[in-house]
Amino acid sequence: MASQLPDETLHEILQHSFFIPVLSAFAIKRDRRFSWYSRTTKPTQLLLVCRRWLRVATPLLYETVEIDSEDELADFARTLQANPTLGRMVHNLRLEGGYGRLLPVVVKHAPNIGVLSLQTNNLPTLPNNGLLRALPCFNPTKVYLHDYSRQKTKKSQVNARAITKALRMWKSLELVACIGCVWIDSLEVLFTALTETPLLSELGFSEHDLGHPLLSPILHRFVREAQIRAIRCYMNDGWILGYLERKDVPQYVKELLVYEDTEVTLR
Numbered sequence: 001m002a003s004q005l006p007d008e009t010l011h012e013i014l015q016h017s018f019f020i021p022v023l024s025a026f027a028i029k030r031d032r033r034f035s036w037y038s039r040t041t042k043p044t045q046l047l048l049v050c051r052r053w054l055r056v057a058t059p060l061l062y063e064t065v066e067i068d069s070e071d072e073l074a075d076f077a078r079t080l081q082a083n084p085t086l087g088r089m090v091h092n093l094r095l096e097g098g099y100g101r102l103l104p105v106v107v108k109h110a111p112n113i114g115v116l117s118l119q120t121n122n123l124p125t126l127p128n129n130g131l132l133r134a135l136p137c138f139n140p141t142k143v144y145l146h147d148y149s150r151q152k153t154k155k156s157q158v159n160a161r162a163i164t165k166a167l168r169m170w171k172s173l174e175l176v177a178c179i180g181c182v183w184i185d186s187l188e189v190l191f192t193a194l195t196e197t198p199l200l201s202e203l204g205f206s207e208h209d210l211g212h213p214l215l216s217p218i219l220h221r222f223v224r225e226a227q228i229r230a231i232r233c234y235m236n237d238g239w240i241l242g243y244l245e246r247k248d249v250p251q252y253v254k255e256l257l258v259y260e261d262t263e264v265t266l267r
Helices: 007-018 051-063 070-082 103-109 130-137 154-169 181-194 215-225 240-245
Strands: 064-067 092-095 115-119 142-146 175-179 202-206 230-234 257-259
Touching: 007 051, 051 064, 064 070, 070 103, 103 130, 130 154, 154 181, 175 230, 181 215, 202 215
Parallel strands: 064 092, 092 115, 115 142, 142 175, 175 202, 202 230, 230 257
Antiparallel strands: none
């Protein structure tokens, strides 16, 4: 029966085995190289069914890539150098580590990255920080910035400045999500950079960060002046109710809120 299905239909069926959560992946152990956890079966097993399934499913396997160590970065860089076609299949890149000198090589061979997710508290210091050299090579439409260190350090400030500098260059940005209180210390610089992104229409924050007293006045002013159509609230577990009840939250901000659970796909 499956052999009679068009490739497009088979693609739609197989993609459910490659479902990728945006935020909850931090707590989930991955089951395959260069990609994320699947709730059904190991997706690499699907590539072994037959040559046709290998051809249809390979783009799904490489659509989203997660790198969290220097070894994975080196392995993936070698893979793309040996087979550049695979690099063009990468549309979503999540970095939780592996920020060494080979990162610009990966970005060069993956020109179609539209969604970039960075866990910034793991960034190394210069001169080993390959991300700072790779940032100008990206041109994403969506950026997720995660930092759960909950503390302000000299390294975090350097990284925040480099990333906000890159935001000014990324003219295709439509959504920027900041998850983690460390970004509170850089909000003025961050929002100033975002004023130079002409297509930006959505912002995203965790529920806890959204209620931070330092964020509210800056966010409210920015939303009023910019063409923001939605403010996405992640990890909703009830705290948002207190934010909505606050009298200092303008009605126009409340009307922009969109609630997301942690199973939102990157697509």
